[in-house]
Amino acid sequence: MPKKLHTTLVNDTHHSGLRFAKRTYLPRIVGLGTGTFCVGSVMVEHSTPGWLWLLLFFNGFIWPHLAYWKAKRSATPFKSEIHNLQVDAIFGGIWIAVMGFNALPSATIFAMMGMNNISAGGKTLFFRCVIAQITVALALLWIAKLPFLPETTQFQLYLCLPMLMIYPIFLGNVTYRTSRKLAEHKQAIMQISVRDGLTGLYNRRHWESLLQTELESFRRYRHKTTLVLIDIDHFKSINDNYGHSVGDQAIILLAQELQQTMRTADIIGRFGGDEFAAILPHSTKLQAKRATERLQSRLANSLFLLHPELQIHISAGIAECDDAQETPTHWLNAADNALYIAKKNGRNRVEIAG
Numbered sequence: 052m053p054k055k056l057h058t059t060l061v062n063d064t065h066h067s068g069l070r071f072a073k074r075t076y077l078p079r080i081v082g083l084g085t086g087t088f089c090v091g092s093v094m095v096e097h098s099t100p101g102w103l104w105l106l107l108f109f110n111g112f113i114w115p116h117l118a119y120w121k122a123k124r125s126a127t128p129f130k131s132e133i134h135n136l137q138v139d140a141i142f143g144g145i146w147i148a149v150m151g152f153n154a155l156p157s158a159t160i161f162a163m164m165g166m167n168n169i170s171a172g173g174k175t176l177f178f179r180c181v182i183a184q185i186t187v188a189l190a191l192l193w194i195a196k197l198p199f200l201p202e203t204t205q206f207q208l209y210l211c212l213p214m215l216m217i218y219p220i221f222l223g224n225v226t227y228r229t230s231r232k233l234a235e236h237k238q239a240i241m242q243i244s245v246r247d248g249l250t251g252l253y254n255r256r257h258w259e260s261l262l263q264t265e266l267e268s269f270r271r272y273r274h275k276t277t278l279v280l281i282d283i284d285h286f287k288s289i290n291d292n293y294g295h296s297v298g299d300q301a302i303i304l305l306a307q308e309l310q311q312t313m314r315t316a317d318i319i320g321r322f323g324g325d326e327f328a329a330i331l332p333h334s335t336k337l338q339a340k341r342a343t344e345r346l347q348s349r350l351a352n353s354l355f356l357l358h359p360e361l362q363i364h365i366s367a368g369i370a371e372c373d374d375a376q377e378t379p380t381h382w383l384n385a386a387d388n389a390l391y392i393a394k395k396n397g398r399n400r401v402e403i404a405g
């Protein structure tokens with residue numbers, strides 16, 4: 052893999068890892084902060100040593116910031132954040148054991164962490180964390196001989212409510228924002244896959260798939276449909292005399308003029324280089340010729356502010372769909388032959404396929 056591409060991929064992975072850590076930051080602050088009240092509501096009713104209170108305080112109010120800081124500084128933030136989620140699960144297991152498996156707070160912690168882990172890392176992370184959490188809880192219960200006290204008091208129920216009510220809303224919001232971002236990315240990728248980067252017109256691959264659709268539509272409904280192939284005359288000399296960027300500008304300006312000349316229903320694509328193609332549904336070859344000539348007269352005025360002497364001239368080949376065109380390639384060849392004749396006959400002209 053080329054070094055530059057490799058570096059770009061590494062940077063992209065790093066950035067998406069950082070975004071992941073950032074997305075988890077606020078829910079962790081809220082989840083562990085409200086969770087502290089859940090666990091505290093049980094601990095306060097037992098004789099809990101001071102160091103356990105300190106550990107609870109650390110987990111609830113310091114760990115979320117430490118976890119984010121750690122992920123941000125890591126060379127692999129995504130991995131670091133997954134590790135943080137596993138640490139969350141282990142802490143969860145400790146608190147479930149300390150609470151003697153008190154039903155409501157334990158179930159709340161289990162459910163909230165499970166929800167978080169499955170949304171962050173799917174089934175694999177969920178099961179890995181569940182196993183870690185249950186193992187830690189059972190091991191502690193057994194090793195430290197902690198009592199098993201599943202009953203929940205009303206006081207404990209009330210102190211679980213903030214976590215039950217607030218945390219899912221935060222997590223839902225994160226999920227919503229993530230899915231919106233994904234939808235936006237999907238849209239952008241769709242655009243890139245069907246559009247030409249320079250002009251914004253359809254690219255050749257997509258345009259050819261639309262040509263196939265139009266040919267099928269012609270066979271079914273028999274409405275006149277015409278294909279126009281357009282090529283800039285002596286485009287190479289524009290590049291040679293004015294530079295590549297003026298050449299690019301010529302391509303962009305021609306694309307704009309084409310869009311303004313043709314109807315909205317017409318399907319315009321860039322075929323590559325200085326070649327363009329348009330499908331004109333519900334149009335005869337004569338109507339297509341008139342449209343192309345309109346384009347030529349628009350191009351008669353120079354479009355280049357900095358080079359008023361420079362004009363774009365085009366040649367065009369036109370082919371109306373008929374039964375002889377069995378495939379899109381036949382249809383394209385007919386228009387291409389007409390374009391070839393236009394070039395051969397002196398350029399700056401429009402020819403209709405015979």
Ligand SMILES: Nc1nc2c(ncn2[C@@H]2O[C@H](COP(=O)(O)OP(=O)(O)OP(=O)(O)O)[C@@H](O)[C@H]2O)c(=O)[nH]1
Pocket residue numbers: 249282283284285286287288290294295296297298299302323324325394398
């Ligand atoms: N600026 C620019 N030039 C391009 C681009 N794509 C292709 N070209 C150049 O466009 C030129 C295409 O020239 P041709 O179509 O072969 O010939 P022409 O000079 O237009 O002559 P005729 O078509 O015979 O009138 C080549 O010099 C390519 O390098 C592009 O995206 N931008």
